[in-house]
Amino acid sequence: MNELLEARGLNAYYGASHVLRGVDFRVGRGETVSLLGRNGMGKTTLLRTLMGLTPSKSGDIRLGGADIRGWRPSAIARAGVGFVPEGRGIFPNLTVEENLVFAAREGADGRRDWTREGIFALFPRLAERRTNWGNQLSGGEQQMLTIGRALMSNPALLMVDEATEGLAPLVRDDIWRTLKLIADKGVAIVVVDKNLDDLKALCRRHVILVKGEVVFEGSTEELAARDDFVRSQLGL
Amino acid sequence: MSLILLQILNGLQYGLLLFLAASGLTLVFGILGIINLAHGAFYMLGAYAALTLTARLGDIFLALAAGIPLAFAFGAAIEWLFIRHLYKRDHLQQVLLTFALILVFNEIQQTVWGNYPLSIPMPSYLSSSISLTADLGYPVYRLALMAICIVLALVMMFVIQNTRAGRLIRAAESNPEMVEALGFDSRILFRIVFATGAALAAAAGILAAPVESAYPGIGDRVLIISFVVVVIGGIGSIRGAFLGSLLIGLADAFGKVFVPKFSSVLIYALMALVLVLRPSGLFGRQ
Numbered sequence: 001m002n003e004l005l006e007a008r009g010l011n012a013y014y015g016a017s018h019v020l021r022g023v024d025f026r027v028g029r030g031e032t033v034s035l036l037g038r039n040g041m042g043k044t045t046l047l048r049t050l051m052g053l054t055p056s057k058s059g060d061i062r063l064g065g066a067d068i069r070g071w072r073p074s075a076i077a078r079a080g081v082g083f084v085p086e087g088r089g090i091f092p093n094l095t096v097e098e099n100l101v102f103a104a105r106e107g108a109d110g111r112r113d114w115t116r117e118g119i120f121a122l123f124p125r126l127a128e129r130r131t132n133w134g135n136q137l138s139g140g141e142q143q144m145l146t147i148g149r150a151l152m153s154n155p156a157l158l159m160v161d162e163a164t165e166g167l168a169p170l171v172r173d174d175i176w177r178t179l180k181l182i183a184d185k186g187v188a189i190v191v192v193d194k195n196l197d198d199l200k201a202l203c204r205r206h207v208i209l210v211k212g213e214v215v216f217e218g219s220t221e222e223l224a225a226r227d228d229f230v231r232s233q234l235g236l
Numbered sequence: 237m238s239l240i241l242l243q244i245l246n247g248l249q250y251g252l253l254l255f256l257a258a259s260g261l262t263l264v265f266g267i268l269g270i271i272n273l274a275h276g277a278f279y280m281l282g283a284y285a286a287l288t289l290t291a292r293l294g295d296i297f298l299a300l301a302a303g304i305p306l307a308f309a310f311g312a313a314i315e316w317l318f319i320r321h322l323y324k325r326d327h328l329q330q331v332l333l334t335f336a337l338i339l340v341f342n343e344i345q346q347t348v349w350g351n352y353p354l355s356i357p358m359p360s361y362l363s364s365s366i367s368l369t370a371d372l373g374y375p376v377y378r379l380a381l382m383a384i385c386i387v388l389a390l391v392m393m394f395v396i397q398n399t400r401a402g403r404l405i406r407a408a409e410s411n412p413e414m415v416e417a418l419g420f421d422s423r424i425l426f427r428i429v430f431a432t433g434a435a436l437a438a439a440a441g442i443l444a445a446p447v448e449s450a451y452p453g454i455g456d457r458v459l460i461i462s463f464v465v466v467v468i469g470g471i472g473s474i475r476g477a478f479l480g481s482l483l484i485g486l487a488d489a490f491g492k493v494f495v496p497k498f499s500s501v502l503i504y505a506l507m508a509l510v511l512v513l514r515p516s517g518l519f520g521r522q
Binding site for chain 1: 403404406407409410411413414416417418419420421422423
């Protein structure tokens with residue numbers, strides 16, 4: 001496969017704690033990949049390390065062939081990575097529209113697939129609340145806004161941490177449906193979540209992290225074939 | 237009646253000048269997370285630079301026009317040389333370094349301008365007074381000073397509310413890491429914010445110089461009161477800094493006349509009252 005992002009032998013620490021232990025991770029162009037694991041296994045750290053927000057001690061990260069390890073997060077974002085962090089990171093003192101316009105930029109490859117109106121078409125709820133402040137939104141609306149904001153930079157890769165955590169079932173369905181639409185437009189997606197069935201429906205490849213190490217990597221079919229192992233690793 | 241009007245004007249004038257100084261401090265504190273004890277020193281250097289620039293350029297307003305970009309460049313250089321190394325360090329190290337900068341700036345002031353109070357001439361065309369009531373005249377320069385401060389405050393608020401740069405500043409005030417993750421280099425943003433803060437403090441110092449002279453220690457007084465403004469208004473809030481500055485200006489002006497024995501503690505009592513009622517300040521985030 002034509003790799004978009006490829007990390008090899010990543011090691012990252014929080015103080016003395018060795019959080020990522022020689023992680024290999026790759027995402028192809030337009031591919032959807034789930035990142036699974038119990039709490040504290042290194043999923044968020046891996047996304048933050050790929051984004052440049054958490055430094056890696058050693059290893060190699062390539063985006064579109066360019067060595068991006070050590071790059072500033074802003075440079076990685078400009079190179080085509082959109083990031084939806086755990087906890088969402090909405091700007092509470094900006095309106096919905098300002099949150100979106102804030103991030104507007106043509107993609108690293110010159111594409112302008114996503115515009116403000118396109119995001120409003122994707123999330124009609126946001127269009128209704130375009131003049132509301134970020135902190136006046138429900139959790140679901142905030143997540144829609146964070147995803148929309150990341151798309152406004154026309155990324156080639158969208159990384160979503162805890163996509164549906166704390167959201168009502170109907171809103172979760174909305175988020176999964178939207179992620180599918182985004183994937184269908186050719187945007188590669190890495191998603192962290194706890195809903196295994198939804199992840200299997202969205203993603204073609206799955207990676208399980210345990211204590212900072214990759215213990216499983218495979219297709220949806222391979223994941224299904226090792227159901228007992230997977231469920232034991234995820235504590236399901 | 238005239239006394240009350242006079243004190244309102246004095247309070248507003250002091251408050252507006254204070255706003256220029258405190259708005260920079262609240263931005264630097266709110267966005268960069270830096271406790272910049274050297275902020276008052278920019279005000280002090282502005283006041284002294286007003287002397288030199290007015291002597292060379294012939295007019296305090298030309299001194300202001302030249303002083304603002306000079307102070308911006310100076311602030312950017314200080315950020316690049318010293319402040320940027322503090323962003324990931326704790327407040328104690330920030331306080332130590334910025335206190336050291338105060339000592340250095342004070343030495344520069346003593347070496348260049350000496351240790352005595354120096355008065356800066358008002359422009360002759362603004363040195364008169366105008367009658368506000370039958371028995372009350374008010375210096376025209378002070379009114380002009382207030383007008384300039386109001387214009388600068390309006391420009392600042394317009395930029396923050398309505399421009400891309402303003403959105404960036406508001407976003408960084410709430411979540412600088414996310415701003416970086418969305419493709420904006422926070423190093424440049426932080427440098428511009430710090431330099432803007434320095435320029436605003438220096439502008440206040442330049443404008444105040446013809447009214448209150450330039451003297452050693454002038455920056456320390458402004459620094460302390462500016463921190464009170466930041467606490468009252470809420471960290472990072474320009475609107476809060478504006479309201480807090482005016483409240484302090486008026487409390488100071490009326491306190492000196494009506495409760496002179498307690499005037500020095502009045503603004504701190506006001507700060508304590510705000511902290512009791514709204515611990516995060518008038519416009520601070522809860």
